[in-house]
Amino acid sequence: MSLSHTLTFGGSGLDRAAPLRAADIGGGAHQDARYIVLWRGKPMILDDALVRVGPTHPVLADASPAHIFLGRDGDVSVFAADLSGWSPPDLDLTHLDTFLDASQQQHPAMPQGAYLAELRAIMTRLSPRDAELAATAKALQGWHGSHGFCARCGAASVFAKAGWQRDCPACGAHHFPRTDPVVIMLITHGNAVLVGRSHGWPAGMYSLLAGFVEPGETVEAAVRREVHEETGVIVGDVRYLASQPWPFPASLMLGCAGVAQSTALTIDPVEIEDAIWVSREDMALSFAGQHPTIKPAREGAIAHFLIAQWLADRDPSAVAQGLV
C-alpha cells in the first residue's frame, strides 16, 4: 500500500492547465467554473472538504473580482476567490498572534456548518486534491497581497495571466509568484535523531531543524550550514528525501537526510531555543503521546512524516514517491 498520501500537500496530480492562463480566463464568469473561497488565507470548508460554489453564488459579491485559475479538476475549471476585503461581524482579533489561529468565521451567504478555518488546523483532514487546491490558492493570494508594487520601479502592478503573473504598466516588467526553498533535515547519529525547538513553540514540542536556502548555495550545503549554525553539529553525507509545498506563506520544504559526524551541541540562542538528540525509543514514545517531556512535530508537517518513516525504518523518499 502506498503511504505517500500521508504527506500532507504531497500532491494530487491536479491538471494546472497552464496554457489556459493566457486566455484571461479569470476575467469573466464561466458556466463550468467552480470557486473555492479563502478569507485572509483561511479556506471555507464544510464537512472536511473545500466548499465549491458556482459563478453566480452570492458569496462572490464580497470577493475580489480577480479570480485565480487553479486548474482543471475533471470537467470543471477551479478558481480561487479572495474574500479578504470582507469584514466578518464580531471579528475577534485576539487569535491572530497565537501559534495557531483556532478561530472560525462564517459568511452569511454560506450554508450552516460552512466556516473559514486556518489551513494548518484542517489540512490533515482534506483530500489530497483539496489540500493541493488550498495550498496553491493560499500561496498565490498571499503573493498578490504582498506584491502589489513593481520590485523594479515601484509602480503599482496589475493582476495578469489568471493570477500567475503581475505586470507593471510603468516599466513593462513581469513578476512571477515566489516559492522560497527551505531545507528541513533528518539528522541522525546511530540510533538518535537531532531535533530542536524555536522560541514561542508549544511547551515540549521538538521538530527537525530547518532553514532557508541562501542564494548561490546548494541544498546539501544549506543542510550542513544550517545544522552547524544552529547546533554546532558537523554533517557528512546528505541525501534528498521528499518535498512539501508549505504555503505559510510561500515555502517549499526540501526534506533531506544527513549523517552527523559529531554529536556535541552548541546552541545558537538567537536561531533556536534548544536542540537535543532523541533516541528512536524516546521518539516512538513521543509520537504515541506517552513521553513525559517531548511533544512530537505537528501532524501534517513534513517533519512529522520524515520522523514517522524513520521510526518505522522505512525510506521516506520511496514512501513519498508511492513506492512503499
Ligand SMILES: [Zn+2]
Ligand atoms: Zn515597474
